[in-house]
Amino acid sequence: MSEPRGRSPAGGEAIRVEDLHKSFGANEVLRGISMSVASHEVICLIGASGSGKSTLLRCINLLEPINSGRISLLGQDVTDPRVDPNLVRRQIGIVFQSFNLFPHMTVLRNVTLAPMKVLKTPAARAADEARALLDRFGLLDKVDDYPDRLSGGQQQRVAIVRALAMQPQIMLLDEVTSALDPELVAEVLEVIAELAAGGMTMLIATHEMGFARDTASRICFLEEGKIIEEAPPAELFTNPKDERTRRFLRRIVDAKRL
Amino acid sequence: MDPNQPDQPVDPLTGLPVRTVGGLWAPPGSFATGGRGPRLFTGGGTRATVVSTISTIVVLGILVTVFLLAPGAHAFEHTFLSPTNMWRSFIGNPKQGYYSVGAAIWLNIRMFLVGEVLILALALLVALIRQSVSPALFPIRILATGYVDFFRGVPLILVIFTLGFGFPALNLPFVSSQPDAVYGVAALVLSYSAYVSEVYRAGLNSVHQSQVSAARSLGLSQGTALRYVVLPQAVRNIIPPLLNDFISLQKDTALVGTLGVIEANKAAGIYSETVFNFSSFTVAAILFLILTIPLARFTDRLIDRDRRRRLAGATR
Secondary structure (H helix, E strand, C coil): CCCCCCCCCCCEEEEEEEEEEEECEEEEEEEHHHHEEEEECCEEEEEECCCCCCHHHHHHHHCCCCCCEEEEEECCEEECCCCHHHHHHHHHHEECCCCCCCCCCCCHHHHHHHHHCCCCCCCCHHHHHHHHHHCCCHHHHHCCCHHCCCCHHHHHHHHHHHEEEEEEEEEEEECCCCCCCCCHHHHHHHHHHHHHHCCCEEEEEEEECCHHHHHHHHHEEECEEEEEECCCCCHHHHCCHHHHHHHHHHHHHHHCEE | CCCCCCCECCCCCCEEEEEECCCCCCCCCCCCCCCCCHHHCCCCCHHHHHHHHHHHHHHHHHHHHHHHCCCCCCHHHHHCCHHHHHHEEEEEEEHCEEECCHHHHHHHHHHHHHHHHHHHHHHHHHHHHCCCCCCCHHHHHHHHHHHHHHHHCHHHHHHHHCCCCCCCHHHHCCCHCCCHHHHHHHHHHHHHHHHHHHHHHHHHHHHCHHHHHHHHCCCCCCCHHHHHHHHHHHHHHHHHHHHHHHHHHHHHHHHHHHCCCCCCHHHHHHHHHHHHHCCHHHHHHHHHHHHHHHHHHHHHHHHHHHHHHHHHCCCC
C-alpha cells in the first residue's frame, strides 16, 4: 500500500471519544459514548439497527454536530470550534453503506477529485496514484466507466479506493456490505481485511459477525446509544458478560449469521 | 452491445436492440431513437414506417381539405400567407416606411443571448441564497424570497413598461440614458430569473444529501462540493425545464417591442399597419420557430447523450 504520510507512532492513540452525546430533536441517539482506538487497531462496532453505530461514525468525521462530549483524533481535539473540519476530514476516510459515488463522474474522476481539489495534487500524478490504487483492488479496467455501470461490490470497492486516495490515517466504515447482494459481500470484505493487514486504523460498523471475529482486535457492542460491552472478539463472542450482549448474539446465531 | 452490429441502437436499460418504431416525425437518424439512418428500416420497422406515413398523409390531408373548403379560405390565405407580402416584409423597405423582419430578428437573438447568460447567473445566485441555512444570511434570504414572489406575480409586460418608461424618466446619469432594448433585457432578466431560480432550487433539492456527505467527508469545502458534485448533477436534472423557460424567453423578447424597439414582432406590426397585410407576422412566426426548434433538438441530444454515457458505460 502507498505510504501514509506521517503515520502516528505505533501504539499512539488514533481516536479518543469522551462522553459523547448526540440527539436528533428529542431523540437521543448517543448517550455518553467513551472509547479509545489505538493506531493500527481495528475496532468493530456491532449492535442492532438504531443502536447509534452510524451516528457515532458520522460524529467522529464531523458530519454531524454533537451535543456534548469530546472527540480527539491523532491527539487533536476536533470538537474545538476553532478547528477547520475540512482539515480534519482529510485525515479520515469514511465509506458509506450506500456507496455514494458521484454518478456524473467516471471511476477515475471519482477517485482523483478530492486529491486534485483538496490536496492540489497535479492531475497527472493524481491519475497515476488513482490507477495504482484501482489496480491494487482489481478495478483497473473500470477506470473509464461510470458508477451506474458497476456492480454493487465494484462500486463499494471504488468508494473505498476513493477514500484511500486521500491517504487517510483512519478509516471509518459504515455498514459497507449491508446494501450488497450476498455474493458480492466477500470481495468487499477481502479489501477491508487487506487494509487491516496493512496496518490501517479502522473503526467499522458492521453486521458481518464472522468478519468482525476474524478481523477486529476489539469489538464494541452498542445498544441504545451506549457501549454495553467491549472486548476482544474471542472473549465477546464466546463469553459475553452482559445479558444484553448475550441476547443480541443469541438472535444473531438464531438468524444463522454467526 | 453486440460486437457484430456496432451500429445497432441498443436500449441502455435492457441491452436489447431497439426496435425503431416509425413515429410520426421520427426521421432517419432520429434523436428519439438514437438510431442511425438505415437502421430505421430493419426488422418489423418497415411495416410500421409505412403505416405511420400513410396515417400522417391522411390526417394532414383532412386538415388541409377542411381549411381549403372554409368560406373565407381565400381571404385568410391572402392576409396571412401571401408570398409577395411575406417576402417584402422579410426584406424590408425603409422608403415605404417598414423595416425588415429578417433583420429585426437579430435583435431578438441578441436580447435572448445576453438575457440567458444573465438569467442563468442571477437565478443561480437567488437559488443558492434561498437554499442557504446560515442564520447570518436570514435578511438576504427574506429579500430573495420577496424578489421571487414579486417578479413571478407581476406580469412581464408591466415590468417592461416600468423599466422602459420609468428609468428614463428618473433622469439619472447612465441609468436613464440606455437604449430601450437594454431596459427590455433588464426586465426579462428580472422576471425570468425569478422563475429560473425556482427551477435551480428544484434541481439542487434533487441531489441527495448523501452526495454532499460523501463530498464533504473527502475534505471538499462547501463551495468545492457545490461546484463539482452538487451543481453538475442538479443542472443535468433540470435541463428540460430550463430549456422550456428559455424557449419561452426567446418568444418573450417580442414583448420588448412595446417600448418601440424594432424587433421582429414590432417590425412585422409596422409592416401590417403600413401595407394592411398580416403575412409579416407569419414571417416573424417562422423565424421564431427556426430559432426555437433547433434549441429543443439540441437539448434532446444533450439529455440523450448524457443518459447513454452513464448507463451504457464509457464512450471515449
